[in-house]
Amino acid sequence: xxxxxxxxxxxxxxxxxxxxxxxxxxxxxxxxxxxxxxxxxxxxxxxxxxxxxxxxxxxxxxxxxxxxxxxxxxxxxxxxxxxxxxxxxxxxxxxxxxxxxxxxxxxxxxxxxxxxxxxxxxxxxxxxxxxxxxxxxxxxxxxxxxxxxxxxxxxxxxxxxxxxxxxxxxxxxxxxxxxxxxxxxxxxxxxxxxxxxxxxxxxxxxxxxxxxxxxxxxxxxxxxxxxxxxxxxxxxxxxxxxxxxxxxxxxxxxxxxxxxxxxxxxxxxxxxxxxxxxxxxxxxxxxxxxxxxxxxxxxxxxxxxxxxxxxxxxxxxxxxxxxxxxxxxxxxxxxxxxxxxxxxxxxxxxxxxxxxxxxxxxxxxxxxxxxxxxxxxxxxxxxxxxxxxxxxxxxxxxxxxxxxxxxxxxxxxxxxxxxxxxxxxxxxxxxxxxxxxxxxxxxxxxxxxxxxxxxxxxxxxxxxxxxxxxxxxxxxxxxxxxxxxxxxxxxxxxxxxxxxxxxxxxxxxxxxxxxxxxxxxxxxxxxxxxxxxxxxxxxxxxxxxxxxxxxxxxxxxxxxxxxxxxxxxxxxxxxxxx
Numbered sequence: 001x002x003x004x005x006x007x008x009x010x011x012x013x014x015x016x017x018x019x020x021x022x023x024x025x026x027x028x029x030x031x032x033x034x035x036x037x038x039x040x041x042x043x044x045x046x047x048x049x050x051x052x053x054x055x056x057x058x059x060x061x062x063x064x065x066x067x068x069x070x071x072x073x074x075x076x077x078x079x080x081x082x083x084x085x086x087x088x089x090x091x092x093x094x095x096x097x098x099x100x101x102x103x104x105x106x107x108x109x110x111x112x113x114x115x116x117x118x119x120x121x122x123x124x125x126x127x128x129x130x131x132x133x134x135x136x137x138x139x140x141x142x143x144x145x146x147x148x149x150x151x152x153x154x155x156x157x158x159x160x161x162x163x164x165x166x167x168x169x170x171x172x173x174x175x176x177x178x179x180x181x182x183x184x185x186x187x188x189x190x191x192x193x194x195x196x197x198x199x200x201x202x203x204x205x206x207x208x209x210x211x212x213x214x215x216x217x218x219x220x221x222x223x224x225x226x227x228x229x230x231x232x233x234x235x236x237x238x239x240x241x242x243x244x245x246x247x248x249x250x251x252x253x254x255x256x257x258x259x260x261x262x263x264x265x266x267x268x269x270x271x272x273x274x275x276x277x278x279x280x281x282x283x284x285x286x287x288x289x290x291x292x293x294x295x296x297x298x299x300x301x302x303x304x305x306x307x308x309x310x311x312x313x314x315x316x317x318x319x320x321x322x323x324x325x326x327x328x329x330x331x332x333x334x335x336x337x338x339x340x341x342x343x344x345x346x347x348x349x350x351x352x353x354x355x356x357x358x359x360x361x362x363x364x365x366x367x368x369x370x371x372x373x374x375x376x377x378x379x380x381x382x383x384x385x386x387x388x389x390x391x392x393x394x395x396x397x398x399x400x401x402x403x404x405x406x407x408x409x410x411x412x413x414x415x416x417x418x419x420x421x422x423x424x425x426x427x428x429x430x431x432x433x434x435x436x437x438x439x440x441x442x443x444x445x446x447x448x449x450x451x452x453x454x455x456x457x458x459x460x461x462x463x464x465x466x467x468x469x470x471x472x473x474x475x476x477x478x479x480x481x482x483x484x485x486x487x488x489x490x491x492x493x494x495x496x497x498x499x500x501x502x503x504x505x506x507x508x509x510x511x512x513x514x515x516x517x518x519x520x521x522x523x524x525x526x527x528x529x530x531x532x533x534x535x536x537x538x539x540x541x542x543x544x545x546x547x548x549x550x551x552x553x554x555x556x557x558x559x560x561x562x563x564x565x566x567x568x569x570x571x572x573x574x575x576x577x578x
Contacts, residue, residue: 012065013074015045020294033392035148038294042301049306065302075299077248078292079144079357080265083172084247085289086147086165087269088278089156095270098166105163105334106170113139113330117323126376129185133366134380136178138323140171142356143262144296145391149351153399160348160402163340167331167352172263175358182365211257212267215250219271227277228458243284246272276465279484280474300357304385312379319379320386324394328353343406350398354391355384427451427490431476431506432497433464436522436543440494441469452485477506479513487514495521495537500528504535511536549574 019041027037043049045065054060065071118135122128146164147156155161223246230239246268254264272281309316328349335345360381367377428444430437430453437453444451453469454476455461464471474481476497487493493510497503500523507519521537523529529540549570556566 011062012071015063015065016071016295016298019045019298020291024294033149033152034294035145035152035297036389036392038297039301039389042298043304043306044301045298046302046304048302048304052307065298071295071299071302074292075296076261078289078294078296079262080251081247081285081289082144082147082293083262083266084251084269085282085285087266087271088273088282088285090270090273098162098169101163101166101338102170105331105338106167107174108334109167109327109331110136110139110171110174112334113327116326116330129371130373130376132185133182133362133371134376136174136181137359137362137366138355138380138384139327140174140356140358140362141168141327141352142354142388142391143168143172144293144357145354145388146351148293148297149392149395153395159340159344160351163335163344164348164351167348169266171356171358172266175263175361178358178362182362182369182371185369185371211254211259215253215264215267216271219250219268223268223271224275224277227272227275228462230458239280240284243281244288246281247285276461276471276473279472279481282484283474283478283480286480296357300360300385300388303360303381304389305382308378308382309386312382316379316382316386319383320390323355323383323387324353324390328394341406343402343404346401346405347395347398350394350401351391353394354387356388359384427486429454429482429485429487429490429493431493431495432456432503433460433471434496434498437494437496440496449491454481454485477502477509479509482510482514487517490517492518492520495519495532497522500524500531503528504531507532507537508535 019038023041024034024037028034045051045063047064047066049064050060051064051066054064054066114132114135116135117138118131121131121134126134146168150156150158150161150164156165226242227239230242247265250268250271251261251264254267255261269281272278331349331352332345335348336342340348363372363377363380363384366372367374372380428440428449428451430440430451433441433453433455437455441451441453451470453464453471454474455464455471456473456475458473461471461473476482476495482493487510493514495503495506497506503521503523507521510517511519515536518538519536520539521532521541523532523540523542526542529542532540552573553566553570556569561569
């Protein structure tokens, strides 16, 4: 009996985990982009790489992914989780602020580039249906590749990152009418009427709009109450399961309504982005997203047939460069028309010049439906895949142009992070939002200084969040959460927690991760203060000592001791306690 019979696709997954866990760290040290590394790994271990040699050299079978169907199914989850994270990092207000870029640049780019590509296809003798499929399909860029590269370079929240995301978001939404159009074109080949197709298109779009509205309403009524029932700190497994359920459940709902499942995952993230659970959800989903995105890039690389590339090298090279140049030129012109600086426009245009994962899907569906002949369809699949390989190099060129045109690239954005939190360098993070934490926050408010508080008790965090305070649910001792909050740029972190052991854990954990971050901690007594200093606290305030010193100061005042002498006596006692 086969030991792996009960575990389908085990060998491909083991090979992928070996690539991700053993090979990727080595390439990261060599400063190789993860996107490039995973794409090349996919081309190497796929059926058109080592797979061609496995028949003659059976031992290569262990290093080959011969059948990518199971891998591709899991890889699609990576795209969904990435869109879920993007939704979490936005807010409805920020999304509304992007409407000019989404509806203006995004729609003009998709339709304009699609028309130009369709015109070129017609000039090469293709029919109208083929030209339309190729135009609208290849006009779409890769959300997966672009957002991964922006994340690697720390530009997700920059001007380039926000405008690129706006264009990609319109394209994700445009998948819906495009898939409907493909269905109508297939039906047209089967003998439908034009008026019937128009009615089907209108009803399908109305159904899609109604589905999105119902999903958003359902999320507001259901998701937040569900998350309030689960403790982030004491029920971490349940919280993770609920986060995965939210992402995949809403994606399944949009899929059943005929919409993109990736769009559904984005909507789920957007619904949670307005709650106090957004950062805890980010923590829960991040490991899944990273691994599955790697799997997605491996699956794209696996589709690259190197023999065919070599046979049609000149045509493929010309087509890939032509596609990239055309899309980048259109995008640059639109970005400049809408007021973007030259450097930002050039970098964003070169970042978005490739064809995307939805182009692969659209061309694949068109092939199955007979809307494209096999030779044209397979050639264009190769063009789309190779354009993804080209993106990291084009992105580097875009960064160089940005620096040449406008000086240093903007990587910090315009003062507000995608999480809606202050990004000024004088932000203070408060760990624990009980009585002491609230008083610290009031002092900072009086000084006009921004702060964000982390509270582990769900009910308390929800109450403060509802009152408009920047309080989130989470474990203050989690380095990943502090990275999401921008602790590396913070002015200080104040530990105000009641629990001595929890306070010691937070100080030790954060001092190890952020040694330059000033840590100011509240201590119960002298012994606790010594423990916190040993753990890495910069300043420790023993509450019993300070209360005693204040009492002593008031007693001295009643005894008519002068303010200067009182201050000297109190300071001397404080020093002796240290």
